[in-house]
Amino acid sequence: xxxxxxxxxxxxxxxxxxxxxxxxxxxxxxxxxxxxxxxxxxxxxxxxxxxxxxxxxxxxxxxxxxxxxxxxxxxxxxxxxxxxxxxxxxxxxxxxxxxxxxxxxxxxxxxxxxxxxxxxxxxxxxxxxxxxxxxxxxxxxxxxxxxxxxxxxxxxxxxxxxxxxxxxxxxxxxxxxxxxxxxxxxxxxxxxxxxxxxxxxxxxxxxxxxxxxxxxxxxxxxxx
Numbered sequence: 683x684x685x686x687x688x689x690x691x692x693x694x695x696x697x698x699x700x701x702x703x704x705x706x707x708x709x710x711x712x713x714x715x716x717x718x719x720x721x722x723x724x725x726x727x728x729x730x731x732x733x734x735x736x737x738x739x740x741x742x743x744x745x746x747x748x749x750x751x752x753x754x755x756x757x758x759x760x761x762x763x764x765x766x767x768x769x770x771x772x773x774x775x776x777x778x779x780x781x782x783x784x785x786x787x788x789x790x791x792x793x794x795x796x797x798x799x800x801x802x803x804x805x806x807x808x809x810x811x812x813x814x815x816x817x818x819x820x821x822x823x824x825x826x827x828x829x830x831x832x833x834x835x836x837x838x839x840x841x842x843x844x845x846x847x848x849x850x851x852x853x854x855x856x857x858x859x860x861x862x863x864x865x866x867x868x869x870x871x872x873x874x875x876x877x878x879x880x881x882x883x884x885x886x887x888x889x890x891x892x893x894x895x896x897x898x899x900x901x902x903x904x905x906x
Contacts, residue, residue, distance in 0.1 A: 687800040728794035735798025833882040
């Protein structure tokens with residue numbers, strides 16, 4: 683192990699191969715879930731980060747350029763923010779998607795830096811931690827923590843009795859009303875209805891159905 687920590691051809695090859703393997707393992711999980719950054723992206727980031735650390739060592743040990751070895755690595759960590767931002771999208775219901783992938787890319791870059799520095803223990807532990815979080819904790823989160831989501835409906839309508847029809851639509855689609863706030867501006871009534879729903883795919887059809895109710899002037903969801 684100590685030989686692989688030294689700066690030589692074999693250790694360089696081993697570190698790059700491990701970067702491909704570890705990055706590939708993390709990327710494979712993202713690829714199977716059809717995320718924007720998948721198998722090859724994670725491999726390239728991990729290998730590139732490892733090469734960054736190796737370059738720092740080469741400049742210091744072989745070229746005798748006695749500069750801060752951590753400087754290039756710090757630039758990698760900072761630069762990952764731009765790549766990670768490309769995986770984040772906001773849906774028309776203002777849901778933020780891609781944060782887990784962005785965080786995984788950032789962590790993969792750090793794992794690559796560890797491998798390039800010869801810190802194999804940290805890279806192995808980091809990879810196992812990422813896989814545990816994405817594979818095991820991911821299932822736990824969606825089964826227990828994110829079993830239900832909340833949405834706020836903003837509805838404008840003319841007649842007071844219309845709210846009863848709207849409530850029936852929520853009930854029919856198995857949506858539970860958590861809170862309701864109503865106010866009146868001239869002849870137009872406005873309602874802010876917070877609902878709890880298990881399947882968020884029902885939101886758009888419900889919006890369309892409520893929009894078709896007589897006396898409903900406007901309906902949409904708000905950012906929570």
